[in-house]
Amino acid sequence: MRLHKHQIIIGLCAIFFFSCNIKSPTFQEKAETVVYVGDKIIDIKSNLFFSFGHFYIIDSFLVINEAAPKNPEAIHFLDINNFKHILSTGTIGRGPGEITRIGTNIIDHMNSTIWVNDYANHVRWKFPLDSILNNKNFRPSKTIELNPDFFLNEGAFIDDSTIIGNAVIPLSPSEAEMRTAILDFNNNNITKYGYENLNLTGRNTYGYFALSLNEGVYVTCYINEDLMILCDLNGKLISQIKGSDINKSNSRKNYFMGVDFYKKYIIASYLGAERFVQNSNKAKNYMAPSRFLIFNTEGEYLKTLETANEFSNFIIDEQNQRIIIYFDDREHLLGYIDLSEILS
Numbered sequence: 001m002r003l004h005k006h007q008i009i010i011g012l013c014a015i016f017f018f019s020c021n022i023k024s025p026t027f028q029e030k031a032e033t034v035v036y037v038g039d040k041i042i043d044i045k046s047n048l049f050f051s052f053g054h055f056y057i058i059d060s061f062l063v064i065n066e067a068a069p070k071n072p073e074a075i076h077f078l079d080i081n082n083f084k085h086i087l088s089t090g091t092i093g094r095g096p097g098e099i100t101r102i103g104t105n106i107i108d109h110m111n112s113t114i115w116v117n118d119y120a121n122h123v124r125w126k127f128p129l130d131s132i133l134n135n136k137n138f139r140p141s142k143t144i145e146l147n148p149d150f151f152l153n154e155g156a157f158i159d160d161s162t163i164i165g166n167a168v169i170p171l172s173p174s175e176a177e178m179r180t181a182i183l184d185f186n187n188n189n190i191t192k193y194g195y196e197n198l199n200l201t202g203r204n205t206y207g208y209f210a211l212s213l214n215e216g217v218y219v220t221c222y223i224n225e226d227l228m229i230l231c232d233l234n235g236k237l238i239s240q241i242k243g244s245d246i247n248k249s250n251s252r253k254n255y256f257m258g259v260d261f262y263k264k265y266i267i268a269s270y271l272g273a274e275r276f277v278q279n280s281n282k283a284k285n286y287m288a289p290s291r292f293l294i295f296n297t298e299g300e301y302l303k304t305l306e307t308a309n310e311f312s313n314f315i316i317d318e319q320n321q322r323i324i325i326y327f328d329d330r331e332h333l334l335g336y337i338d339l340s341e342i343l344s
Helices: 005-013 129-134
Strands: 034-036 041-044 053-058 061-066 073-079 085-091 102-108 113-118 123-128 143-145 151-157 162-172 175-184 189-192 207-212 217-222 227-232 237-242 253-262 265-274 276-278 284-286 291-296 301-306 311-317 322-327 334-338
Touching: 053 102, 053 311, 053 322, 061 102, 085 123, 085 129, 102 151, 123 129, 151 175, 151 207, 162 207, 217 253, 227 253, 227 265, 253 311, 265 311
Parallel strands: 034 301, 207 253
Antiparallel strands: 041 334, 053 061, 061 073, 073 085, 102 113, 113 123, 123 143, 151 162, 162 175, 175 189, 207 217, 217 227, 227 237, 253 265, 265 291, 276 284, 291 301, 311 322, 322 334
16 A cells, blocks of 8 residues: 555654734636646656655755665665666664664755654664765664654754754644744754744644745645745744635645745645545545645745646755656656746
8 A cells, every 4th residue: 555645744643833914825726827747757767666755865866765665775865867776775673773663854965964763763863975875784873862742853954053844743642733843953952933823733733844045935834724834934924825725624635745945936746635535446545646836935826737647755856957756656656847947
């Protein structure tokens, strides 16, 4: 059975946001704003078989964390230019230097280091890039403790020691909240940060986070709410972007399923439909998004890119002006779309 991003977040929760005068634009897709890009998908023929996972870019590598590893090592490095498999690391297990339950990564670009969340051991493992490349049998020894009551799930460095991101606060064995937080990497102190929509509680806070240093903003978009929140790096609210379902309660629907920045654009994967549908055999099929919503960094909706193929994950490769996608229903699971002409 396929494992998807919202399921990973919910699984993660099982083990461990003032009113002001700001912009509150609404967005609604129209036929004239939808651009078909399915014919622009370039298949990536990788020599590595792997299941769905989280995507990262560091230096000249595409890094993939397998969420449900099918390989002895769960972290895979592909050359970002030709997608050739270079190496794999992050041994799964319970021994010294082994990852028991792999989660998300935090990338320290300044020091070429990957910090890998291990949700079973409640630690963040240090993987220096040079150590990985120079030792095919590398196993990490340095860790930073994860507070099981409040820990950063994803985020980005804004300087050499400060991370802003999305944190998990467990409420019970089966539910949690996700809140924006700031982490001081020097002392591992984490606190809530910036604007929060306090009307959102419990599972309605589950979402995805992205940050752009160049644009000086970060964005949180929600899985179970038709809503995106845009703030500056001081945590001040810039805009709450609301979809047509914002005041409708439908626990079966999913909305935003991922977000990233490309130049002056926000790119978000969007479902906007019930997450499960029943087929003729009365079995439930999981629905994944097939389209991206494009916004500017003021929160204004610009257009929709429709791939006509369901996908589980994506990442922006800004240097090569493309979006790399993990598809669910194509022969080749990996593919990319050139953004240079679509979003100039």
